Amino acid sequence: MTYLRITAALAALLAAGAASADNISLRLSYADGRSGPVFSARHAEIGAFALTPDVRNQAPGAQWRVVARDAQGVILHEVTVAAGQQRHVEAFNPKTGAIDIAETVRQASGSFEVSLPFDSATASVEVLPVQAGSGKGMSAAAAAIAPLARFDRATLAKLAATSRTARTARAAALAPAASATTILSTGPAAARMDYVFIGDGYTAAEMGKWHTDAQKVIDGFLADPLFAANRANMNVRRVDVASNQSGVDEPDKGIYRDTAMDAAFNCYNIDRLLCVDADKVHDIVGSVLAPDERDVIVVVANSTRYGGSGGDVATLSMAPQAIEVALHEIGHTAFKLADEYDYGTCSLDGEPGEPDVTMNATRSVKWRSLISASTPVPTAAGVYPNGTVGVFQGAQYCTSGKYRPTENSRMRTLGYPWHAVNEGAARKVFTQYSGGAGVTQTGTIPAGGSVYVPNVNPGWIQAAAGNISLQLTGKVGTSYQLYLYQYGANGWAQVAASAGASASPSISYNAVAGYYYAVATSSTGGAYSLSYSYIRP
Structure with a gap:
């Protein structure tokens, strides 16, 4: 029997030769408008760098979709980003690591960067609200979603040309110019999650101090068990840029410094919240690194005052405890994890999209595969060793009605381990960048039935040359078979099959x-549980 699937998105990509086509990196800004956010395209780069993977974990209302469409309205690629106008800010106690302040503030303006296809098939880029049923391969009519903003191909191509000139001028204005140094290289940027550490408030005479501080921070990150376990899927770079003055702004103390990225404490009147000008950060980092070499950016402030923040760009100071703040914030920024503490403004509007919080207090919870049969659900606090996976009440700013997977993790209190659920979520994100680390799909196949792999949009993978492996595991006595298909000149064709039916083909x-x-x-x-791996192009 032959199982074939055809998608309009794949046909369009193949017709345009997407495997070797150019992509476009866009920086889109947003600001408050009368009837909602107003978007503008601020910067564009065209090149053969990797696309931004789509990591969609948060609730729909907290996200925007940025999509590339062809002339018929078919979505070729999409990236989901946090809707930045509502920003959750938090501050932790430096002694206990517990949450002290948690607020949602209105951010009137901001920006973000994404990389999308820009081969001959791409006709436009749109910003859409996230709604149920959206996905790649759907036409505008099928999705029936009105765009929040639309940019046609000609506009974006023109922006890319002017952006090159503008960035060259901005880079020339830096004295001395910014530079990048590779600290850890495990593979090409297109197949790795690339972390960038850049210092603010370091003068040209303090570059030696910055190099020492940067190495201390990077060593702290790489020593964390989560990052140590995923080291093979990461690259790390340091960016050097000199500020005119040493230190950072501390408005609550009347201290102001002329720095490259305007790092400042007391952001939103929260003394430990450390913010930067994200546009300046992207300009400087983008002047020395390609789009797929700057997946996660961390700004290190030349100050020993305790503080940091998350968001499009993560920040931390050189206070001894600040590395813990940064790890927690990267849990949000890079891995889309939720806060697991129960302090703040509670919302019970619907099941959270993040992988580490839920409103489901039964054994059908999203992390059910990690709960031991001997662990009761819901799970009482103070009874089991910390790290035991269960369903613990109190999470995402709610004392009741929402649940977390362990009693205490880094997403609840600084200094604690990530634990199994958060580690698994992070591994999935690393895999979306590296492609080769493996993906696991689980479910049930009816007798005489079948399932597709992958079972999520767009329904196929793009692989580089190399090994594709699949391993299915079922119960003893059950019978399964596997078939692998490739798209070629004549459409889909079977290229491999498992050696007969068994419980583990x-x-x-x-x-x-x-x-x-x-x-x-x-x-x-x-x-069944099916793990597959491949080499990401």
């Missing part, structure tokens, strides 16, 4: 670069 295929999907079938039916 597998495929190992030496693939050429291209588009693939798999099908798992079962004559008996039953639950």
